[in-house]
Every structure is written in structure tokens, then in C-alpha cells.
Amino acid sequence: xxxxxxxxxxxxxxxxxxxxxxxxxxxxxxxxxxxxxxxxxxxxxxxxxxxxxxxxxxxxxxxxxxxxxxxxxxxxxxxxxxxxxxxxxxxxxxxxxxxxxxxxxxxxxxxxxxxxxxxxxxxxxxxxxxxxxxxxxxxxxxxxxxxxxxxxxxxxxxxxxxxxxxxxxxxxxxxxxxxxxxxxxxxxxxxxxxxxxxxxxxxxxxxxxxxxxxxxxxxxxxxxxxxxxxxxxxxxxxxxxxxxxxxxxxxxxxxxxxxxxxxxxxxxxxxxxxxxxxxxxxxxxxxxxxxxxxxxxxxxxxxxxxxxxxxxxxxxxxxxxxxxxxxxxxxxxxxxxx
Amino acid sequence: xxxxxxxxxxxxxxxxxxxxxxxxxxxxxxxxxxxxxxxxxxxxxxxxxxxxxxxxxxxxxxxxxxxxxxxxxxxxxxxxxxxxxxxxxxxxxxxxxxxxxxxxxxxxxxxxxxxxxxxxxxxxxxxxxxxxxxxxxxxxxxxxxxxxxxxxxxxxxxxxxxxxxxxxxxxxxxxxxxxxxxxxxxxxxxxxxxxxxxxxxxxxxxxxxxxxxxxxxxxxxxxxxxxxxxxxxxxxxxxxxxxxxxxxxxxxxxxxxxxxxxxxxxxxxxxxxxxxxxxxxxxxxxxxxxxxxxxxxxxxxxxxxxxxxxxxxxxxxxxxxxxxxxxxxxxxxxxxxx
Numbered sequence: 001x002x003x004x005x006x007x008x009x010x011x012x013x014x015x016x017x018x019x020x021x022x023x024x025x026x027x028x029x030x031x032x033x034x035x036x037x038x039x040x041x042x043x044x045x046x047x048x049x050x051x052x053x054x055x056x057x058x059x060x061x062x063x064x065x066x067x068x069x070x071x072x073x074x075x076x077x078x079x080x081x082x083x084x085x086x087x088x089x090x091x092x093x094x095x096x097x098x099x100x101x102x103x104x105x106x107x108x109x110x111x112x113x114x115x116x117x118x119x120x121x122x123x124x125x126x127x128x129x130x131x132x133x134x135x136x137x138x139x140x141x142x143x144x145x146x147x148x149x150x151x152x153x154x155x156x157x158x159x160x161x162x163x164x165x166x167x168x169x170x171x172x173x174x175x176x177x178x179x180x181x182x183x184x185x186x187x188x189x190x191x192x193x194x195x196x197x198x199x200x201x202x203x204x205x206x207x208x209x210x211x212x213x214x215x216x217x218x219x220x221x222x223x224x225x226x227x228x229x230x231x232x233x234x235x236x237x238x239x240x241x242x243x244x245x246x247x248x249x250x251x252x253x254x255x256x257x258x259x260x261x262x263x264x265x266x267x268x269x270x271x272x273x274x275x276x277x278x279x280x281x282x283x284x285x286x287x288x289x290x291x292x293x294x295x296x297x298x299x300x301x302x303x304x305x306x307x308x309x310x311x312x313x314x315x316x317x318x319x320x321x322x323x324x325x326x327x328x329x330x331x332x333x334x335x336x337x338x
Numbered sequence: 339x340x341x342x343x344x345x346x347x348x349x350x351x352x353x354x355x356x357x358x359x360x361x362x363x364x365x366x367x368x369x370x371x372x373x374x375x376x377x378x379x380x381x382x383x384x385x386x387x388x389x390x391x392x393x394x395x396x397x398x399x400x401x402x403x404x405x406x407x408x409x410x411x412x413x414x415x416x417x418x419x420x421x422x423x424x425x426x427x428x429x430x431x432x433x434x435x436x437x438x439x440x441x442x443x444x445x446x447x448x449x450x451x452x453x454x455x456x457x458x459x460x461x462x463x464x465x466x467x468x469x470x471x472x473x474x475x476x477x478x479x480x481x482x483x484x485x486x487x488x489x490x491x492x493x494x495x496x497x498x499x500x501x502x503x504x505x506x507x508x509x510x511x512x513x514x515x516x517x518x519x520x521x522x523x524x525x526x527x528x529x530x531x532x533x534x535x536x537x538x539x540x541x542x543x544x545x546x547x548x549x550x551x552x553x554x555x556x557x558x559x560x561x562x563x564x565x566x567x568x569x570x571x572x573x574x575x576x577x578x579x580x581x582x583x584x585x586x587x588x589x590x591x592x593x594x595x596x597x598x599x600x601x602x603x604x605x606x607x608x609x610x611x612x613x614x615x616x617x618x619x620x621x622x623x624x625x626x627x628x629x630x631x632x633x634x635x636x637x638x639x640x641x642x643x644x645x646x647x648x649x650x651x652x653x654x655x656x657x658x659x660x661x662x663x664x665x666x667x668x669x670x671x672x673x674x675x676x
Contacts (some may be wrong), residue, residue, distance in 0.1 A: 059608045060574075223603055236398075242607050248600050257595015261602050262586050265561055268615035269580050270397045275613040277606035 002029045002038060002079075006069045006099030007317060013054055016250045016325065021054065022070070022318045029103045032080050037106045039076035041337040042091065044098060044314065045123035046072065046321050046329075048221075051249040060279050070098040070317075073128060075112065075119045077338070086111060093122045098317055100337055116296065124157045124332035125306035126295055128280060133161030134291045135283035136219060136241035137169075140276045145170030147216035148235075150207075152176040152198065152226045153246065154186050157306065157332035161295075162219045163192050164304050171217070174210045176226055178327045185330075190305055204229045217241075223248040231264065234271055242277040246325065307331030340367045340376060340417075344407045344437030345655055351392055354588045354663065359392065360408070360656045367441045370418050375444045377414035379675040380429065382436060382652065383461035384410065384659050384667075386559075389587040398617050408436040408655075411466060413450065413457045415676070424449060431460045436655055438675055454634065462495045462670035463644035464633055466618060470581050471499030472629045473621035474557060475507075478579035478614045483508030485554035486573075488545075490514040490536065490564045491584065492524050495644065495670035499633075500557045501530050502642050509555070512548045514564055516665045523668075528643055542567045555579075561586045569602065572609055580615040584663065645669030 003026050010023035032038045049061075053071055056063045064071055074097070078090045083106030086092065092109035096102035112119050117126055124130060141162075143149050149166035153159040154175025163173035163186065174194045175186040183195035194210035196203065207229050214235040220227060224247025234240070267273065298304035309331040311320040317335050324333050341364055348361035370376045387399075391409055394401045402409055412435070416428045421444030424430065430447035434440035450457050455464055462468060479500075481487050487504035491497040492513025501511040501524065512532045513524040521533035532548035534541065545567050552573040558565060562585025572578070605611065636642035647669040649658040655673050662671050 060610070220603070223600060227603070242603060245600070245603055245607060248604065251600065254596035254598060254601050257597050258592035259595050259598050260592060261598040262561060262583070262589065263592050264599050264602070265558070265565070265580060265583055265615075266586065268613055269583055270615070272398070272615045272617060272620060273613075274615075275606055275611075277603075277608070277610045277612075279610060282610060 001031075002101050002103075003027060004029050004099045004101035005314060006097070007314065008069050009054060009064045009066050011066060012056060013250075015252050017051065017054060017318075017322065019318055024315065029101055032082050032103055035083050035106055036103055037078050037083055037086050037092075037109065038080035039074075039092065039094060039096060039102045039104065039109070040079050041074050041076045041096060041100055041102070041314075043075040043120045043123060044072050044317060044335040044337050045074065045127070046317065046324055046333045046335060047129065048244055048246045048249065048324065050321065051246075051325060071095065072097045073123050074102075074337075075122055076102070076109075081106070091119045093127070098314065100314060117299065120308060120310075120334050121306065123334055124308060125161060125299065125304065126292065129157035129332060130161050130295055131284070131288065131291050132243050132280040133158045133165060133219070134295065135280050135287050136243050136278060137162060137165045137217075138287060139283055140241035140274070140278065141217040141219055141239050143169045143171035143217050146172070148172045148174060148211050148213055149217040149219065150174045150176065150211065150215050150230055151219040152222040152230075153327070154192065154195070155182040155190075155307070155330060158221055158243065159219070160186075160190055160306060160331075161304070164190055164298070166217070167191055167193075168298065168303055174215075176207070176222075182330060185307070189307075198226050207233070214238075219243070220245070222246050231267065234267070234273055237272050237274075239274045240276070242275065243280070249325065309333045311335045313337075339369075340439050340441075341365065342367050342437045342439035343652060344435070345652065346407050347392060347402045347404050349404060350394060351588075353590050355389065355392060355656075355660065357656055362653065367439055370420050370441055373421050373444055374441055375416050375421055375424050375430075375447065376418035377412075377430065377432060377434060377440045377442065377447070378417050379412050379414045379434060379438055379440070379652075381413040381458045381461060382410050382655060382673040382675050383412065383465070384655065384662055384671045384673060385467065386582055386584045386587065386662065388659065389584075389663060409433065410435045411461050412440075412675075413460055414440070414447075419444070429457045431465070436652065438652060455637065458646060458648075458672050459644065461672055462646060463499060463637065463642065464630065467495035467670060468499050468633055469622070469626065469629050470618040471496045471503055471557070472633065473618050473625050474579035474581050474616060475500060475503045475555075476625060477621055478612070478616065479555040479557055479577050481507045481509035481555050484510070486510045486512060486549050486551055487555040487557065488512045488514065488549065488553050488568055489557040490560040490568075491665070492530065492533070493520040493528075493645070493668060494559075496559055496581065497557070498524075498528055498644060498669075499642070502528060502636070504555070505529055506636065506641055512545075512553075514545070514560075520668060523645070527645075536564050545571070552576075557581070558583070560584050569605065572605070572611055575610050575612075577612045578614070580613065581618070587663065647671045649673045651675075
């Protein structure tokens with residue numbers, strides 16, 4: 001019988017999550033049933049949305065219950081199979097969460113081709129974060145040649161894909177990131193036209209200098225102070241795909257006034273702005289095949305680059321996750337589990 | 339030589355405009371040049387957007403300069419013509435503003451057919467307000483059968499068209515208006531499914547009762563307290579065309595906190611909302627012909643009704659305009675000038 005080491009939600013956080021909100025357990029897994037596979041986790045993806053799952057506030061997805069295994073996408077090796085569709089030894093993408101092993105229905109996993117790309121990319125550039133960027137830009141951002149696209153958390157998996165997508169479409173890509181090292185990476189490695197350090201005291205002036213013609217697309221994945229500086233620079237007919245608000249996830253109450261919402265609506269009106277929230281799953285039926293084809297091609301021809309921040313050992317997942325919420329990772333954060 | 343009595347902007351208002359912000363003058367008009375027409379104003383349209391033109395805050399249109407005639411759409415009779423395209427006696431739609439007479443290029447007016455519809459409708463249901471409703475609902479609101487559409491200022495020219503458009507598309511129409519008389523009109527005359535009085539002390543509860551399945555389209559033309567009650571009731575994938583914010587036009591500063599903007603973005607994200615500001619002119623090239631055809635047909639078959647609130651005499655325009663900003667008009671507000 002296989003056992004699994006897993007990290008469960010011990011309690012719901014108030015504000016920033018801490019180590020006390022997690023608990024590690026070891027459990028015996030059930031027998032592998034008909035049509036099922038037993039998996040050994042190779043990589044676990046850590047993503048900002050997981051903060052939302054720790055809370056029971058109404059959201060687009062059900063929260064993780066206290067005592068349940070934390071959810072998450074994984075890349076795993078099949079160690080036992082009672083399915084004709086998936087063989088032992090295959091590497092698969094699944095959603096088995098923060099644990100070392102799992103038994104799941106074979107229909108819930110997708111077999112990866114390790115020849116095509118490193119398997120961990122199925123959690124990043126060729127997975128959910130990459131598709132968030134691709135679908136949000138294709139359906140909502142719709143950058144045109146010569147327009148200016150701004151994205152924050154720009155060295156992360158979504159932001160870096162957004163900027164490179166903008167470049168491929170002929171737009172000017174401006175990335176916002178924390179610290180000079182990440183900013184240099186945006187320019188030197190990813191080909192952004194400008195990079196702005198949101199930690200710099202003159203952040204607002206830097207942003208202004210980097211967007212002399214205003215902003216046509218703001219890909220919103222952070223909120224907070226960055227959004228506050230960006231929104232007044234939006235041009236007529238600007239588009240704002242909203243896929244995340246990491247800077248606000250730990251907020252426990254609305255910030256002090258004045259109330260900026262009425263003024264924001266005035267701006268929406270006078271600039272004919274489009275603000276559109278989305279979760280990438282909305283666009284999977286329509287766009288996922290195009291995404292896999294296009295991004296694989298762009299990686300091959302060098303127009304799409306990515307970076308991974310690999311943490312070793314499942315036991316370090318909580319700490320790595322806290323760092324993610326503070327912007328400490330550099331590239332797509334994955335935990336090497338096995 | 340013809341003279342014109344005109345109302346000019348005497349000074350810019352702070353907060354609500356007052357009589358002191360206007361001044362009446364009589365001026366001699368120039369000779370009618372080649373390709374020009376001389377017009378006698380029959381009807382002047384009064385619309386909320388005019389409040390924006392009185393201020394020099396950045397907006398989608400240039401402000402009226404102090405000392406200039408207040409702008410506005412008009413229906414006029416041609417009293418002299420030096421254009422082959424427009425004959426003396428014709429009734430035309432123009433943009434000659436708050437004045438009794440004007441000399442303009444014939445190319446700037448559109449000849450109306452008084453047989454087809456009362457000429458004043460070119461300022462309302464068959465004009466800019468009607469097209470604001472038609473284009474905003476066609477391009478952004480996109481109501482589907484069975485969905486719930488909410489609109490405020492619902493007895494006004496835009497709101498009444500929005501609700502009736504929703505009904506034609508098979509959606510449930512909920513109107514918000516000020517006072518029981520207007521609410522009764524929405525149900526009894528316009529065929530709305532429900533009406534909610536925003537002046538009632540239990541407004542929020544009334545709104546909740548009128549929208550048991552939440553709200554799929556909120557056509558935003560008021561902002562303020564109404565928007566505050568509506569926004570939390572928006573459903574997944576709800577659309578919010580934003581064409582006006584009359585409740586906020588006289589605001590001189592941002593309201594006190596808490597700051598609701600971050601929470602609003604959280605709602606945009608978790609509900610995959612679409613917020614889209616627009617000015618009807620954006621959609622004129624694409625949709626104006628369809629609009630004239632469809633609405634004329636709907637008026638004829640009885641599925642589209644409208645109401646006018648006619649004020650006699652140009653000298654009463656300022657007072658009528660102040661009332662408009664307070665919701666005192668009942669139906670499309672026009673001034674009968676000649």
C-alpha cells in the first residue's frame with residue numbers, strides 16, 4: 001500500500017497566511033480502482049490564486065475545506081495504472097494538490113510528451129499561467145501594433161508571457177517588477193521595451209517616462225499601488241483584462257478613503273474604457289488548442305522565453321508560497337517534490 | 339438681418355450649476371453664405387452630458403468656453419437657404435445650441451421627414467438618447483432571453499429605451515426611477531417587469547426583491563447610491579455599459595472612504611464582469627442605420643413607447659436643465675423654442 005505525505009489547510013488565515021495555517025500529514029492511499037492511476041508527484045505548481053482557496057469568501061471557485069489537502073496543479077509519474085489510456089512510467093499533468101502521491105481517475109490527467117518540452121512547463125508557460133496570458137490578451141487585451149501594453153509581476157509566468165505576446169503583436173511592452181535584477185531581466189532576456197521598478201521611490205515618474213503615449217492595455221494581475229499609478233494613464237478605448245489582484249489578497253478590510261470608485265467610473269466613461277475580469281478556464285474550449293500550438297512554436301523560434309524558480313522538497317511549499325505572495329520568487333514558482 | 343437670442347456660459351459652476359452660470363444675449367447673425375442655411379430653432383434638447391461641457395475637466399469632448407453659446411442638439415426650420423440640398427421650409431436636425439436662430443453649413447444638418455414621426459423625436463427616441471440605449475445594449479449589454487436587465491433613470495429617454503430593448507430581446511426589465519408616479523409609468527405604459535423607487539427608504543430591499551436571480555446587465559447612466567446598491571447584485575459574466583453618471587456630475591471631490599475601488603476590482607475578477615464606458619458616437623458608423631430602421635419599426639408596432647417633457651420658451655432652459663440634473667423631468671426633456 002502506498003502512503004502519501006500531504007499538506008492540508010489547518011485553519012483559515014486572517015491577512016497574510018502563516019505556517020500555522022498548514023499541517024503535514026501522512027496517509028495511506030486507497031487501492032487503485034478500475035480506470036484509475038497511482039501517481040508520484042514530480043512537480044507542484046504554486047500560484048497566487050491558492051490564497052483565494054484558503055478563504056471562504058465568495059469567489060469563482062469553492063474554497064479548500066479545513067483539514068483537506070491544499071489544491072494545486074501537478075506533474076506526476078504514473079507508478080501504477082488500471083487504465084488502458086495511461087501507462088506506467090508516463091508523465092502526466094493533473095490537479096492532485098500539495099502531496100507526494102495520489103490515486104485518481106485516469107480521465108482527470110493529461111499525458112505529457114517529455115520530448116516536446118520539459119515537463120514542468122506544463123505548469124507554467126505551456127500551462128495555466130501561460131494560457132491566462134494568451135487568452136486574456138487574445139480575447140480582451142487585443143494589442144495592436146504601436147500600442148503600449150503594461151503588465152505588472154512582469155517577470156512572473158503570466159506577466160512575462162503577456163509582455164512577449166505584446167511584442168509578437170507589434171506593441172510596446174512595459175513591464176513592472178520588484179527590484180533592479182528583475183527589471184534587467186525583462187529588458188535583457190525577455191525583450192521588453194521598458195521596465196519599471198515598483199519598489200523605487202520614483203515609481204510613478206518612472207512609469208510616466210516609460211509610457212510617453214499613455215497606456216492602451218493594462219493587464220491587471222496585481223491591483224494595489226501599482227494599479228493606482230497605472231489607471232490614470234489609460235488612453236481612450238484602453239482595455240484592462242483583470243486576472244488577478246495579488247497585492248490585495250491578504251487585505252482584511254477596505255482601505256481608508258477617499259472613495260475612489262466614483263472617480264474610477266468617471267474615467268471609464270470619459271475614456272471609453274473596457275474593464276473585464278476573467279478566469280482562464282472560460283476560454284479553454286475556444287482557445288486552448290491554438291495556445292498550445294502558438295506558444296510551442298514561439299518557444300521554438302525563440303520569441304517566447306520563460307524562467308522557473310524551483311524549490312526542492314514539498315516541506316518547503318508553505319514558505320515558498322508566502323514568498324510568492326510577497327513577490328520573492330523570480331520566474332514560475334514550482335516545487336520539485338520527488 | 340436676422341438676430342438670435344442665445345444663452346451663453348457666463349461662468350463655470352462649482353458643484354450644481356445655478357442661474358449665475360448663464361447669461362442671455364441677443365446677437366446679429368452673419369449673412370447666409372454659399373452652401374449655408376439660416377435656421378429658426380423649433381426644439382432644443384436638454385441632456386445630462388451638458389453638465390460636463392460646462393466644466394473644463396478633461397473629458398471626451400471639449401468644454402464650452404466661457405462666453406460661448408451652450409451646445410445642444412436642435413430641431414429647426416430652414417428660413418433661408420443657399421444650398422441645393424436643403425430647401426426653405428424643411429425641418430432639420432442640427433447642433434446649433436441654446437439659441438433661437440443660427441446660420442450653419444447645410445452639410446451639418448439632416449433633413450427630417452415630419453410624416454414619419456413627430457420631428458421632436460429626432461432629439462429623443464429616434465435621436466442621440468435612443469441611439470445611446472440601442473448601441474450600448476447591442477454592443478455591450480447584449481441581453482439574452484431570460485436574463486435580468488436593470489436600468490436607472492428608467493423613465494428618461496435612455497432608460498426607457500433600454501428597458502424596452504431588453505423586453506424585445508426576451509429579457510426581464512427592471513427600472514429604477516424616482517417616485518411612485520414614474521414607477522407606475524414603467525410598468526403600466528412601458529411594460530417593464532418591475533420598477534423600484536430609489537427614493538424609497540427600503541430601496542435596497544425593493545431592488546433585491548425585483549431581481550431574485552441577480553442582475554446580468556446593468557445599464558449605468560446614474561452612478562452614485564443607485565450603483566452602490568446594484569453592483570453587489572451582478573451575476574457571473576454580467577455586463578455594465580457605462581454611458582452616464584448623472585448623480586455624480588455635480589461632485590466637487592471624491593466622497594469619503596472607505597475606498598471601495600479595490601473591492602470593486604475583486605468583484606470584477608471573481609464574477610468575470612465586463613465594465614465598458616462608451617459615447618454613442620463610437621457606434622454611429624456601424625449601427626445608426628439599423629437603429630433608425632429598428633426603432634421606427636418598433637414604434638410603429640407598439641413595442642417602443644416614449645414620453646416627452648416639453649418646456650415652453652428658451653428663457654426657461656436653465657431652470658429646466660437644473661431640474662433635469664435633479665431628476666425632476668418626466669420623459670425626454672425638450673424646450674419648445676419657436
